[in-house]
Amino acid sequence: MIVIGEKINATIKRVKAIVENRDAEGLIQLARAQAEAGADIIDVNVGTGTGTQADEIDAIQWAVTLIQQQVDKPLCVDSADKDVIEAGLSHMDGRPCMINSVKAEERNMEDIIPLAAAHQAMLVALPMDESGIPATADARLEVCKKIVRVCEKHGFPADRLFFDPLVLPVSSDTTQGMITLDSLAAIKRSFPESKTVMGLSNVSYGLPERKKLNAGFLYMAVYAGLDAVIANPQDEDIQMAIRVSEALTGKDPRCRRYARAFRTLK
Amino acid sequence: MIVIGEKINATIKRVKAIVENRDAEGLIQLARAQAEAGADIIDVNVGTGTGTQADEIDAIQWAVTLIQQQVDKPLCVDSADKDVIEAGLSHMDGRPCMINSVKAEERNMEDIIPLAAAHQAMLVALPMDESGIPATADARLEVCKKIVRVCEKHGFPADRLFFDPLVLPVSSDTTQGMITLDSLAAIKRSFPESKTVMGLSNVSYGLPERKKLNAGFLYMAVYAGLDAVIANPQDEDIQMAIRVSEALTGKDPRCRRYARAFRTLK
Numbered sequence: 001m002i003v004i005g006e007k008i009n010a011t012i013k014r015v016k017a018i019v020e021n022r023d024a025e026g027l028i029q030l031a032r033a034q035a036e037a038g039a040d041i042i043d044v045n046v047g048t049g050t051g052t053q054a055d056e057i058d059a060i061q062w063a064v065t066l067i068q069q070q071v072d073k074p075l076c077v078d079s080a081d082k083d084v085i086e087a088g089l090s091h092m093d094g095r096p097c098m099i100n101s102v103k104a105e106e107r108n109m110e111d112i113i114p115l116a117a118a119h120q121a122m123l124v125a126l127p128m129d130e131s132g133i134p135a136t137a138d139a140r141l142e143v144c145k146k147i148v149r150v151c152e153k154h155g156f157p158a159d160r161l162f163f164d165p166l167v168l169p170v171s172s173d174t175t176q177g178m179i180t181l182d183s184l185a186a187i188k189r190s191f192p193e194s195k196t197v198m199g200l201s202n203v204s205y206g207l208p209e210r211k212k213l214n215a216g217f218l219y220m221a222v223y224a225g226l227d228a229v230i231a232n233p234q235d236e237d238i239q240m241a242i243r244v245s246e247a248l249t250g251k252d253p254r255c256r257r258y259a260r261a262f263r264t265l266k
Numbered sequence: 267m268i269v270i271g272e273k274i275n276a277t278i279k280r281v282k283a284i285v286e287n288r289d290a291e292g293l294i295q296l297a298r299a300q301a302e303a304g305a306d307i308i309d310v311n312v313g314t315g316t317g318t319q320a321d322e323i324d325a326i327q328w329a330v331t332l333i334q335q336q337v338d339k340p341l342c343v344d345s346a347d348k349d350v351i352e353a354g355l356s357h358m359d360g361r362p363c364m365i366n367s368v369k370a371e372e373r374n375m376e377d378i379i380p381l382a383a384a385h386q387a388m389l390v391a392l393p394m395d396e397s398g399i400p401a402t403a404d405a406r407l408e409v410c411k412k413i414v415r416v417c418e419k420h421g422f423p424a425d426r427l428f429f430d431p432l433v434l435p436v437s438s439d440t441t442q443g444m445i446t447l448d449s450l451a452a453i454k455r456s457f458p459e460s461k462t463v464m465g466l467s468n469v470s471y472g473l474p475e476r477k478k479l480n481a482g483f484l485y486m487a488v489y490a491g492l493d494a495v496i497a498n499p500q501d502e503d504i505q506m507a508i509r510v511s512e513a514l515t516g517k518d519p520r521c522r523r524y525a526r527a528f529r530t531l532k
Contacts, residue, residue, distance in 0.1 A: 170513060171521055177514040181489055203514065207521055209528040216510035219485035223447055244482035247436060248443040248469065255437055255473055262475045 001242045001251075002041065002228035004076055004098075005034030006199065008063070009045040016048045019059050024066055031071045037233040041098055042067060044088065045078035053081060060088040068093050076100050076124075082111040089119045098122040100230075101164065104129040104143045109150040117156040124162045124197055127183070133166055137182035140165060144187055148194075162197040162228055163187045170213075171206035177217065181224045188225030197228040200238075215241040222249055267508045267517075268494035270342055270364075271297075271305030272465065274329070276314045285312045285325050290332055297337045303499040307364055308333060310354065311344035319347060326354040334359050342366050342390075348377040355385045364388040366496075367430065370395040370409045375416040383422040390428045390463055393449070399432055403448035406431060410453055414460075428463040428494055429453045436479075437472035443483065447490045454491030463494040466504075481507040488515055 008030050010019045018026035031042050044067065046059035056079070064075055068091075076098035077088035085099055101124035102112040116123040127134065127143040134140045144163055151161060165183035168176040180203070184196055198221055204213035215237040218229060222245035231238050239261065247258035274296050276285045284292035297308050310333065312325035322345070330341055334357075342364035343354035351365055367390035368378040382389040393400065393409035400406045410429055417427060431449035434442040446469070450462055464487055470479035481503040484495060488511035497504050505527065513524035 170516070174513070174516040174519065174521065178489075178516050181515075207513070208525060212506060212510050212528070213514060213524075216485050216507065217514055219482050220489040220511070220514065223444075223486040223489060240478060241482065244478050245486070247440070247473070248479065248483050248486065249447075250436070250440040250444050253440065255440065258479075259474060262478070 001222070001226070001246060002195075002197075003039050003233050003242070004041045004043050004100075004197070004228060004230045005031075005037075005039030005233045006043050006230050007034055007232055007234075008043060008067075009078070010048045010059075011045070019046045019048055019063070020051075022059075022062055027063060027066055028070045031067045031073075034233050035071045035073050038239070039073060039233040041074045041076050042071065043076040043078045043100060043230060045100075047079055047081075047084070053083060056081065056084050057087040060084050061091050064088050064091045068095070074098060074122075076122075082108075082115065085112065086115055089115065089121060092119070096120075096122065098124065098162075100124040101126050102147070104146045106130075109147065113150050113154045113156050116160070117154050120160075122160045122162060123156070124164055126164050126166060127187075128166065133168070135179070137165075137179055137186050140179075140183040141186045141190055144191065148191065158191060158193040159195075161191070161194040163191065163194055164197050164199070167198055167200065167202040167217075169205035169207075170203055177203060177220075181220055184221060184226060185224040195227040196225055197230060198226055199230040201231075211235065211237045214238065218242070219245050222246070222251075267488070267492070267512060268306045268461075268463075269304055269499050269508070270307045270309050270366075270463070270494060270496045271300030271303075271499045272309050272496050273300055273498055273500075274309060274333075275311040275344070276325075277311070282314045285314055285329070286317075288325075288328060293329060293332060294336045297333045297339075300499050301337045301339050304505070305339060305499040307340045307342050308337065309342040309344045309366060309496060311366075313345055313347075313350070319349060322347065322350050323353040326350050327357050330354050330357045334361070340364060340388075342388075348374075348381065351378065352381055355381065355387060358385070362386075362388065364390065364428075366390040367392050368413070370412045372396075375413065379416050379420045379422050382426070383420050386426075388426045388428060389422065390430055392430050392432060393453075394432065399434070401445070403431075403445055403452050406449040407452045407456055410457065414457065424457060424459040425461070427457070427460040429457065429460055430463050430465070433464055433466065433468040433483075435471035435473075436469055443469060443486075447486055450487060450492060451490040461493040462491055463496060464492055465496040467497075477501065477503045480504065484508070485511045488512070488517075 078100040127140040204210035243261040246252040344366040393406040466480040470476035509527040512518040
């Protein structure tokens, strides 16, 4: 399982303050703690929601440059703004990098996919287009095909695409969990060269004991074919769910990582 | 999720003593505790492994009669011996009952399926035949079809069949988890009227922290289409996994059971 650490996200109040104050110590601590907890990629979202585009461009350059000096992991530039993504990518030191994300909207694909191709980035792709989020797994799969066609046009390789089946809360509609899992399985079957990725926490929005639901959803998603997860790598429920689900699905040779994890986790 | 309480099993040392000593208090306590913890069906296996057939027939009559006086739940007669099963069923007081289990061996099917039909019992069916346990999901599905044909011949209805996809330890072969889950999904697709059932604990044999693996496997199996589980209903990891997985797969309207469970479980 590829773990993408989600904690550097300026929509979180404490992180917003770190970004606004250019608190280098605070930023490095967030990056380092996630790397030490096993994150394979560090997501970097410096969009505070209240700054200008110029602020965000300056912030992503600051953050990307600083984290690379301290942490030896690929970074994921997380923004809906093409110029912010480009600013982040242009400050990469040559290590592997990722973009989060592109949608299946024509304009957005034509902005982001050539950029990902030029920087040889991995790319998170969301099966939603000008009409919004498709209601069924089949319809989400169709939207993924649109993304694949534009990737092929720009020479972006399938094995650097990470499809996110989109996760919506079960509290408002209890069918959403199955729609996400069935979308994931359908995408994995149709595009075996590409990878799948999910942010877990949306599924539990509005319910108590959210960590239990997030971890439970991860077990199911691993069986459905999940390759990567956007999560808090320091969350022990998530760590255990990864180790257990990999042991159960044949992704942990001789169950060795599982046996090791159970010794270090409670 | 239909929970079949597994604790009355005379291969467990403490239970063996209860059966051998005809310890009514001990037996009732095991049955009642499981019913109170939410078991829908109580499995009754009085095979100590060291007694004669006559001993086991006497024991099943004693156990079935006694439990029915104290606990208001369907019972599952758990034995490989046709005469023991028949003795157990003949002492039922008219409540719904279950047989655990029939294999796809010709002789065994001709013994057990007519018995299940005559007593209107539910029937756990194992996709293994004279050649043993098939190695792949497709092969297990073929063996299930043999069972269905014999059921049709004897007028045993599909909706009282509970297929067990067979669970083997991942510690000796890490592919076994996926084979079981894929068998389960294939069986559910092919026989939508029938139900699926699994004993969890085999999957974790030989590994540490077995409860974590058992609960993790339950999450995956619920997504794959599991209807019933043979488990310890007092195990809080299992209780939580059932509540969480039902909330995530749309089987818990408005997530109400989940919300209630999180208040009573830690």
